[in-house]
Amino acid sequence: xxxxxxxxxxxxxxxxxxxxxxxxxxxxxxxxxxxxxxxxxxxxxxxxxxxxxxxxxxxxxxxxxxxxxxxxxxxxxxxxxxxxxxxxxxxxxxxxxxxxxxxxxxxxxxxxxxxxxxxxxxxxxxxxxxxxxxxxxxxxxxxxxxxxxxxxxxxxxxxxxxxxxxxxxxxxxxxxxxxxxxxxxxxxxxxxxxxxxxxxxxxxxxxxxxxxxxxxxxxxxxxxxxxxxxxxxxxxxxxxxxxxxxxxxxxxxxxxxxxxxxxxxxxxxxxxxxxxxxxxxxxxxxxxxxxxxxxxxxxxxxxxxxxxxxxxxxxxxxxxxxxxxxxxxxxxxxxxxxxxxxxxxxxxxxxxxxxxxxxxxxxxxxxxxxxxxxxxxxxxxxx
Amino acid sequence: xxxxxxxxxxxxxxxxxxxxxxxxxxxxxxxxxxxxxxxxxxxxxxxxxxxxxxxxxxxxxxxxxxxxxxxxxxxxxxxxxxxxxxxxxxxxxxxxxxxxxxxxxxxxxxxxxxxxxxxxxxxxxxxxxxxxxxxxxxxxxxxxxxxxxxxxxxxxxxxxxxxxxxxxxxxxxxxxxxxxxxxxxxxxxxxxxxxxxxxxxxxxxxxxxxxxxxxxxxxxxxxxxxxxxxxxxxxxxxxxxxxxxxxxxxxxxxxxxxxxxxxxxxxxxxxxxxxxxxxxxxxxxxxxxxxxxxxxxxxxxxxxxxxxxxxxxxxxxxxxxxxxxxxxxxxxxxxxxxxx
Numbered sequence: 001x002x003x004x005x006x007x008x009x010x011x012x013x014x015x016x017x018x019x020x021x022x023x024x025x026x027x028x029x030x031x032x033x034x035x036x037x038x039x040x041x042x043x044x045x046x047x048x049x050x051x052x053x054x055x056x057x058x059x060x061x062x063x064x065x066x067x068x069x070x071x072x073x074x075x076x077x078x079x080x081x082x083x084x085x086x087x088x089x090x091x092x093x094x095x096x097x098x099x100x101x102x103x104x105x106x107x108x109x110x111x112x113x114x115x116x117x118x119x120x121x122x123x124x125x126x127x128x129x130x131x132x133x134x135x136x137x138x139x140x141x142x143x144x145x146x147x148x149x150x151x152x153x154x155x156x157x158x159x160x161x162x163x164x165x166x167x168x169x170x171x172x173x174x175x176x177x178x179x180x181x182x183x184x185x186x187x188x189x190x191x192x193x194x195x196x197x198x199x200x201x202x203x204x205x206x207x208x209x210x211x212x213x214x215x216x217x218x219x220x221x222x223x224x225x226x227x228x229x230x231x232x233x234x235x236x237x238x239x240x241x242x243x244x245x246x247x248x249x250x251x252x253x254x255x256x257x258x259x260x261x262x263x264x265x266x267x268x269x270x271x272x273x274x275x276x277x278x279x280x281x282x283x284x285x286x287x288x289x290x291x292x293x294x295x296x297x298x299x300x301x302x303x304x305x306x307x308x309x310x311x312x313x314x315x316x317x318x319x320x321x322x323x324x325x326x327x328x329x330x331x332x333x334x335x336x337x338x339x340x341x342x343x344x345x346x347x348x349x350x351x352x353x354x355x356x357x358x359x360x361x362x363x364x365x366x367x368x369x370x371x372x373x374x375x376x377x378x379x380x381x382x383x
Numbered sequence: 384x385x386x387x388x389x390x391x392x393x394x395x396x397x398x399x400x401x402x403x404x405x406x407x408x409x410x411x412x413x414x415x416x417x418x419x420x421x422x423x424x425x426x427x428x429x430x431x432x433x434x435x436x437x438x439x440x441x442x443x444x445x446x447x448x449x450x451x452x453x454x455x456x457x458x459x460x461x462x463x464x465x466x467x468x469x470x471x472x473x474x475x476x477x478x479x480x481x482x483x484x485x486x487x488x489x490x491x492x493x494x495x496x497x498x499x500x501x502x503x504x505x506x507x508x509x510x511x512x513x514x515x516x517x518x519x520x521x522x523x524x525x526x527x528x529x530x531x532x533x534x535x536x537x538x539x540x541x542x543x544x545x546x547x548x549x550x551x552x553x554x555x556x557x558x559x560x561x562x563x564x565x566x567x568x569x570x571x572x573x574x575x576x577x578x579x580x581x582x583x584x585x586x587x588x589x590x591x592x593x594x595x596x597x598x599x600x601x602x603x604x605x606x607x608x609x610x611x612x613x614x615x616x617x618x619x620x621x622x623x624x625x626x627x628x629x630x631x632x633x634x635x636x637x638x639x640x641x642x643x644x645x646x647x648x649x650x651x652x653x654x655x656x657x658x659x660x661x662x663x664x665x666x667x668x669x670x671x672x673x674x675x676x677x678x679x680x681x682x683x684x685x686x687x688x689x690x691x692x693x694x695x696x697x698x699x700x701x702x703x704x705x706x707x708x709x710x711x712x713x714x715x716x717x718x719x720x721x722x723x
Contacts, residue, residue, distance in 0.1 A: 016587050117581065193411055 001233070002096045004381065005215045005226035006035030007343035012210035012331030013179040020052055020111035023211035025068050027107055031213035035226065041103055042215075044095065045075040048088035048108035049335035053079075054123040055115055065107070081127035082282060084108065085338025086237075086368025086377030089216070093235040093379075096218045103219045108339035109211035120207055124334070127371040129243040140204055140283065142244055142372040144196030147285035149250040151198060156303035158198045162189040163306040164284035165202050165328045167321075171313060172329025174356035179208045179331025203284040208331030212339035214346065228350040230364070233267035235379040236260075242374040251300070253286075253369060255376035256293040260367075263378040264295070271295035274319060274380070275361040276348045278341035280369040281326040290367055291321070294378070313356050323348060323356045338368035338377065349383040385509045386551035386688065388450075388516070389697045391443025392660045393436045393541040394647060397426040398708045399716045401535055407713045408530055419535055420621025424648025426711060427524045427539035429719045433462045434472045436541035437522035438479050440653075444518070444543040445480065447697055452482045455545070456514035457505055461491045461498030461521045461652045468572070476520060487513070494568060495617055496678030497521065497652040498542075503558050503684060505546045517546040523651035526720060528576035536620055538648025542656040552663075552697045553672065553688035557604050561596035561683050568679030579679075588681050589619065593627050596683035597675045604687060608632040612670035612690075615658040617677035618644035624658075640665050646705065652678075661701045666690045 008030030010023050018026075024047075032039060045065060053059040062075035080087035085108030092104045112120050125138050132142065151157060166186050172178040189202040215222075216232070223229055238258035241247055247254065264270065271294060279294070281287035288302035296319060297305045311321035324330040324344040327337055345364035347353040361383070368377045400423045405412035416422055427436060437460060445452075458480075460473035473488035487508070491501045498521030505517030522541035527533025567588035570577040580588075593616055601607070608614075614637040616624035621644050628638045641658030650657055655676040666672060668690055675685040717723045 014582060016583055113583075116578075193414060 001231045002093055002216055002218045003223050003229040003231050004342065004346050005217055005222065005229045006031055007214045007346045008034050009177050009212035009336070009340050009343055010210050011177045012208045012333055014113045015209040016113065018209065020056065020109055021064055021068060023111065023209060024065060024107060024109045027109065027211035027213040028069055028105065031105060031215055035215050037103070037215065039069050039071055041222065042071070042073060042105050043102040044073055045105045045107060046088040046092040047075060047077045048084035048338055049077060049110060050079055050081055050084045050127070051110055051112065051123050051334060054126055055119065080375045081370035082280070082334050083338060083368045083370030083375040083377050084335040085212070086341070086366065086379070087338070087375065089214070089338060089342055089379065090235045090237045090377050092216050093232055096216060101219045103215065103217040103222050105213055106216055106339060107211065107213045108336040110333035110335040111209050112207045112333060113209050132243060139372065140196040140199055143283040143285055144199045145244060146250050146289070146372070147198050147283065150285060150289070151303070153251055154300045154303055158190060159186070160303035160306060161198065161203055161284040161288070162186050163309065164281055164287045165189055167309060167312050168281060168326040168328045171323050171356055172325025175325050175330055178325040178329050179206055180325070180329045199283055199285070205282045205327035205332040208333040210331060210333035210336045212336045212343055214339055214342055230346050230349045230381045230383055233269065233380040233382055234263040235377065236262035236266065237375065237377045238262070239375050240373055242371060244372055251289070253289055253293050253373035253376060255373050256290055256367065256369065256378065259376045259378040260294045263380050267380040269363060269380060274363050274365045276323065276345060276358055276364040277319065277321045277367065278324060278344050279321055279326065279367045281322060281328050282332060282369065286369065287322070287326065294365070294367060313358055320358045323353060323358060338366070341366040341368060342379065345381050349381060384551065384554050385506050385546065385548055386555045387553040388545045388547040388550055389444050389448050389552065390660055390663070391440040391446070391543045391699065392657065392701065393439035393443070394705055395425045395427040395431060395436070395539050396707060396709050397428060397711050397719060398423045399426050399711055399713070403713055404534055415535055420645055421536055421648060422645055424536065424538040425540055425650065426716055426719050429721065431524065431539070432466045433464045433522040433524050433541070434466045434475055436524070436539065437472065437476055437520040437543065440522065440541035441476060441480055441518060441520050441543040443699065444545050448545060450516060450545070452480065453485070455482050455516045455518050456486045457508050457517035458482060458486055458488045459491055459501035459505060459517065459519050461501045461519065462523050463492055463494055463497060463651055464523045464525060465490055465492070493682065494679035495651045495654055496676040496682060496684055498656060499676035499684040502544065502546065503560065506555055506558065509546055509548060515547060519544045519546060521653040521656050523653055525649065525651045526576060529722065531576070533577065533579065536649045538650045540647060540650030540653045540657055542653045542660055550693055551691055552694040554691060556671070556687040556689055557600055559596055559600035559603065559685045561592055561599060563592070563681060565681035567681055584619070584679065585623070588679065589623055589677050590627050592681050592683040593617065593675050593677050594631060596685040597631055597673070600685040600687060606687070610671055611637055611673045613640060613662040613666055613672045614638050615641040615655055615662055615672070615674045617655040617675070618642065618658055619649050621645045643705070660699065663694060663698060664701050666694060668692050668694065
């Protein structure tokens with residue numbers, strides 16, 4: 001089994017004074033310090049990043065990372081839209097399965113706030129199909145279509161959606177690395193301006209800067225010397241049509257279902273055994289769909305279940321979701337998100353999550369989605 | 384001792400409400416009003432520009448003085464919307480005011496602090512006996528791109544100040560600048576509308592520079608926030624000046640008399656100085672005034688003035704005059720701003 005032995009994340013937010021590679025450097029140094037590892041003990045780096053090529057004309061980032069860390073090890077850039085971080089971890093995990101006694105750093109980073117909202121939105125929508133781009137759809141528009149369909153089909157309204165950001169902002173208020181560390185009321189969510197009906201400003205994750213890193217290893221000595229570690233029971237990735245128009249259903253993310261089924265099979269676990277989960281709540285509807293597609297709730301019941309607030313950190317339901325604040329409150333620096341999710345589960349499983357620590361956690365799950373569901377990565381961890 | 388001898392201002396008659404603009408773009412006007420604390424803004428007419436407005440404010444500044452025009456040997460015109468890219472507005476202004484011809488003239492540009500920088504130069508030239516008087520005019524017909532956030536704030540207006548040595552209404556106690564390369568707002572040559580860095584214009588730009596300039600001048604003069612009757616900060620909206628003031632330890636009552644931005648919008652280089660002339664309606668003899676401007680790009684100029692007994696004679700009753708207004712609709716606004 002491969003083990004995560006350490007984690008570091010920069011703060012997420014509008015980090016005006018830091019470039020993409022300032023953030024990468026902070027994450028590299030931070031995770032090496034947290035794990036007491038020397039850079040020469042790192043055998044390879046997997047780097048999740050989506051936008052540097054589009055926004056910064058900067059695609060050869062492995063070489064830049066080599067310059068920063070001053071080593072000549074294999075470094076791979078992984079791009080899978082908003083699932084870039086999760087995909088980087090998945091590939092790193094597979095790399096370890098093929099290479100015994102190795103230690104890998106998995107990085108994720110994104111710099112998004114140096115650009116106008118129009119430039120960033122245009123860059124992000126490069127992860128949608130050409131036809132959808134030509135039709136003028138952006139990701140709020142695509143998820144708005146899914147949300148509208150879901151609410152209509154199951155008889156819910158915008159209030160049902162609002163409970164997702166309401167809960168996740170409570171969690172974000174407990175996370176000192178979160179982009180938004182304040183609670184928001186249901187009323188303010190429902191009164192916020194529409195971005196793409198029925199999604200409003202406070203249904204949507206923000207544009208953020210940030211970088212995160214974990215150490216993943218199968219080196220017995222490194223595992224033995226580590227301060228703490230969590231085992232990777234499974235990391236599975238699945239893809240689906242990039243276009244909504246060719247999907248069979250609009251009320252599910254098929255890639256999530258497939259990746260989850262494979263991950264649960266491999267880990268020999270059932271959904272009800274998961275205690276802690278970091279889900280891809282890029283928009284409020286996305287967390288509800290994920291809860292259903294991962295098997296935590298039955299299809300169509302999510303709108304009702306979310307209002308019970310059973311996945312809040314203080315509940316005793318047995319499953320707490322998005323203690324980091326999720327993408328909504330912790331922020332969504334695209335390439336870093338998938339790594340931050342794994343880092344949050346690592347903190348929870350090793351009892352390091354401080355104010356937001358959930359008690360008695362044994363199994364954790366991460367769920368990272370690219371685009372409107374064209375890629376999904378599901379990973380399962382245990383202490 | 385140097386300081387301000389007299390002042391004038393010009394506020395266009397036309398106003399457009401925030402709601403009128405918000406309705407065009409399908410936005411919730413109340414949300415925008417709450418966010419910016421701007422409810423309406425001034426719009427200059429189709430036949431007005433920064434120079435015509437500058438002439439109006441300078442004329443008012445000279446109206447109550449008996450100074451020979453020939454004694455004014457410095458004319459500076461601060462703006463970011465000069466009528467010409469090449470051809471100074473300051474000489475046209477000097478010519479129309481009858482300031483013949485033995486004078487130094489130049490135009491200045493530093494976003495919204497073009498005129499306060501010119502003011503520091505003017506004070507220095509008077510101190511060095513280059514001239515007994517200096518006329519400083521701030522004027523802008525500020526333009527925001529349709530559907531940009533600036534459209535709710537960018538406004539028109541002008542203020543002018545005659546600087547001198549004698550018969551001062553405000554004595555200059557000290558001034559202090561703080562500058563850095565912080566590109567939060569810009570407009571390249573030949574480009575009609577300015578660009579800006581969104582929220583980057585806030586904390587690392589406006590708040591940082593105003594705070595640092597203000598802290599430096601307070602420390603240098605061994606003064607505390609409580610020592611001032613009136614406090615004025617540049618007003619890109621109604622929220623920022625209060626926010627920065629409260630964070631520096633000032634109280635709302637010290638700042639609120641200057642907050643004309645809620646009714647007039649942000650007249651860029653004239654904005655902070657419009658707050659100063661508004662405050663002079665209420666300023667008492669012997670009291671201290673703190674003024675800190677902000678110009679994107681970026682920098683702040685901070686001033687401490689002491690009010691003299693002469694203010695009563697030169698007072699212009701700002702608040703009585705701003706109520707002479709006529710509301711226009713969005714189509715008229717586009718026409719007046721030469722957008723259509």
